[in-house]
Amino acid sequence: MLRTKVLSLVARSGPSRLMSTATKLTTVEVNDKTGIATLTMCRAPVNGLNLELLKDLKTSIDEIESNKSRGLILTSSNATIFSAGLDIMEMYNPEKERIRAFWTQLQEVWLSLYGSSVPTAAAINGHSPAGGCLLATSCEYRVMLPKFTIGLNETQLGIVAPKWFMSSFLSVLPQRQAERALNQGRMFSTEEALQIGLIDETATSKEEAVEKCAAFLGTFARVNPLARALTKQQFRAADLQQLENERKDDLEKFLFFINQPAVQKGLGIYLEGLKKKAKK
């Protein structure tokens, strides 16, 4: 949840350093000069959000919160994919206990990222469908590289984005555009995303995207951190509280929905299509 602690304003010096939670699936690098932490997803081949990546994301976000970082930049180690969204293998023919843990962990990640007291930005250096778009829209600012796509495409897979996916999307886009895009399962090109306001800026390289994110985070340097965090909290509190109140119900709805034979069949066909495309 969004915390009310005052972030340290003490400037640091020296080179970047890797934080202690660096794991195989995420790395966190803190720039000692700016105090900004770059959280990188690195799960081959496509940063599919499986249980383990979600656990690492949650640990890394918590570490960044508690280490008084001045900002968080979320990005990917993959040159063409920010995140392919939820790992469909977690939802297809799922194992009973694991799928519960998986969805619970996804809820945890969203609550921590959307509710982070640290200012957040996403350097979207590749495709960002569904769960990837959820992560990006949970941040306060987005910079994206050209020739990629972003959006909530769930309806294209025959599945339904839950309310809290919509909350993040609605924190960026007006309701009319958000509703239409979700109903269509629309993926936006970088240029379309910029035009509609789904992203804030474009960049020609990952380095430039990270720099632009850092420049955005730097705009808070002279703003009282507690005042900033409490202001952000007021904007996001209702969305966060809604999921907190409905977590169990949300999990049960997800399990019921995902276990429907028609949904399983649809996921199977979608996976098959992905694999066929990959072989070409």
Ligand SMILES: CCCCCCCCCCCCC/C=C/C(=O)SCCNC(=O)CCNC(=O)[C@H](O)C(C)(C)COP(=O)(O)OP(=O)(O)OC[C@H]1O[C@@H](n2cnc3c(N)ncnc32)[C@H](O)[C@@H]1OP(=O)(O)O
């Ligand atoms: C009353 C209301 C009730 C509401 C109740 C609500 C209930 C809740 C319901 C459930 C909600 C779930 C929400 C779901 C969110 C999601 O995130 S679903 C995932 C959506 N993601 C996608 O559709 C992306 C699919 N992937 C791609 O489009 C492409 O792979 C790519 C990302 C654009 C990358 O393309 P490319 O570089 O060409 O790589 P590929 O060759 O396509 O892929 C490489 C291998 O990776 C596999 N793969 C790709 N994406 C995924 C994935 N998401 N999960 C698992 N695996 C993936 C792909 O199959 C290839 O595998 P191999 O063939 O084994 O190499």
